Amino acid sequence: MVAELMALAGPAPIASPLTELMPAELPVREHVQLKGLWHRYPNAAAEEWTLQGIDLALGQGELVGLLGPSGCGKTTLLRLIAGFERPERGSVCIDGRTVAGPGRWLAPERRGVGMVFQDYALFPHLDAWRNACFGLRRGQDTSRAGWLLELLGLKGLEERYPHELSGGQRQRLALARALAPGPSVVLLDEPFSNLDVEVRLRLRSELPAVLSRCGASGLIVTHDPEEALAICDRVAVLRDGVLHQCARPRQLVQQPATAFVGRFVLQGNLLPATAQGNRIHTPLGDLASSEGALSPGEQPLEVLVSPEAIALLPDGDGEAWVQGREFLGREWLYQVQLGTLKLRLRLPLEAEYGRGQRCQLSLRPGSTGILFPTREPLRVLDAGPA
Ligand code: ATP
Numbered sequence: 001m002v003a004e005l006m007a008l009a010g011p012a013p014i015a016s017p018l019t020e021l022m023p024a025e026l027p028v029r030e031h032v033q034l035k036g037l038w039h040r041y042p043n044a045a046a047e048e049w050t051l052q053g054i055d056l057a058l059g060q061g062e063l064v065g066l067l068g069p070s071g072c073g074k075t076t077l078l079r080l081i082a083g084f085e086r087p088e089r090g091s092v093c094i095d096g097r098t099v100a101g102p103g104r105w106l107a108p109e110r111r112g113v114g115m116v117f118q119d120y121a122l123f124p125h126l127d128a129w130r131n132a133c134f135g136l137r138r139g140q141d142t143s144r145a146g147w148l149l150e151l152l153g154l155k156g157l158e159e160r161y162p163h164e165l166s167g168g169q170r171q172r173l174a175l176a177r178a179l180a181p182g183p184s185v186v187l188l189d190e191p192f193s194n195l196d197v198e199v200r201l202r203l204r205s206e207l208p209a210v211l212s213r214c215g216a217s218g219l220i221v222t223h224d225p226e227e228a229l230a231i232c233d234r235v236a237v238l239r240d241g242v243l244h245q246c247a248r249p250r251q252l253v254q255q256p257a258t259a260f261v262g263r264f265v266l267q268g269n270l271l272p273a274t275a276q277g278n279r280i281h282t283p284l285g286d287l288a289s290s291e292g293a294l295s296p297g298e299q300p301l302e303v304l305v306s307p308e309a310i311a312l313l314p315d316g317d318g319e320a321w322v323q324g325r326e327f328l329g330r331e332w333l334y335q336v337q338l339g340t341l342k343l344r345l346r347l348p349l350e351a352e353y354g355r356g357q358r359c360q361l362s363l364r365p366g367s368t369g370i371l372f373p374t375r376e377p378l379r380v381l382d383a384g385p386a
Helices: 002-009 074-082 128-132 143-151 167-179 197-214 225-231 249-254 259-266
Strands: 032-039 051-058 063-067 089-094 097-101 113-116 185-189 217-221 234-239 242-247 269-276 279-282 285-289 301-305 310-314 320-327 331-338 341-348 358-363 368-372 376-383
Touching: 032 074, 051 074, 051 217, 051 242, 063 074, 063 197, 063 225, 074 089, 074 113, 074 185, 074 217, 113 167, 128 143, 128 167, 143 167, 143 197, 167 185, 167 197, 197 217, 197 225, 225 234, 225 249, 225 259, 234 249, 234 259, 242 249, 242 259, 249 259, 259 269, 259 301, 259 368, 269 341, 269 368, 279 301, 285 358, 310 331, 310 341, 320 358, 331 358
Parallel strands: 063 217, 063 234, 113 185, 185 217
Antiparallel strands: 032 051, 032 089, 089 097, 234 242, 269 279, 269 301, 279 285, 285 376, 301 368, 310 358, 320 331, 331 341, 368 376
């Protein structure tokens, strides 16, 4: 990681007088564009692609979240943009310049990209000021570093070494260092995952404003859907190297493009389904289109319903049983097993059941669902005990 930072920064040493000048109005920058990106690691089998035809654009000053299960290729995508990996096909454009693509290659330090890592990757032998100035070229104005330290609440700590800073302060310093050279894009790889909840919530809520004041676009990897939906302008969902959807948080929630997006991002339940005329049967009850006639086609069907859409009725003879539960403060999150289905239910605090409790499950009348793969909106008709 240190080697990667050195690569981004280039070879120049640091000029160091402490200044606290506010930089002049920051320039508005162009966006990042990824077109048809395919990538495979050298030791991988012929068909073992890490990324498969990724198309993604970041608008000026936009913060885009990159979500997906472990190993789906999130970090690899950041490494392709930064220039630590080469795409096998496709191109990366930053600020209107092709930095990677057929016959084109720009070294990492010439791409105008900043990086923030999960473990901060600060230089332990440099104080906060020198860390913040690390990416500046010899003789480059340091006022922006001073401004960033102030903006990020680190003023007065310039002479402290990383081990003399708290986790939150270290991550702020890592952000200041990434932004000091004035990059047009900042790539953040799970930057908040080592922080305690309070610091994490504060820092993540500050991030969009900091990026926007710096005129930088951001691409942030997180495995926490709630975090991505909370702070990002758009969220991209990746699975096995394939981009399933990139959309505004509200659209992602209301119109997930695939069953996977619905399950992963919304933590929803996927129920196997069959169509009969205009009715959709599931093991928990029937649904119908909320917009008119259905056209489910011949493919296997699934219905996505939220954890709030399933009701639980305790019943010693019920086929379903409670596997576990989590206390969420204002409600319970239950895991309930029905045959091979593992379901998530959100229930009020009064609904307190122990592990092993047998029960019946049903869809709450009037709640909604989405049919996949056709993405047709559905409405629950009536409850049917499981
Ligand atoms: P996580 O959320 O666990 O960090 P990720 O989505 O960031 O995962 P990547 O780190 O991009 O996933 O890895 C994608 C795939 O590429 C994984 O299967 C991983 O094992 C593989 N991989 C990553 N780095 C290398 C490498 N240097 N050489 C070979 N394979 C690699």
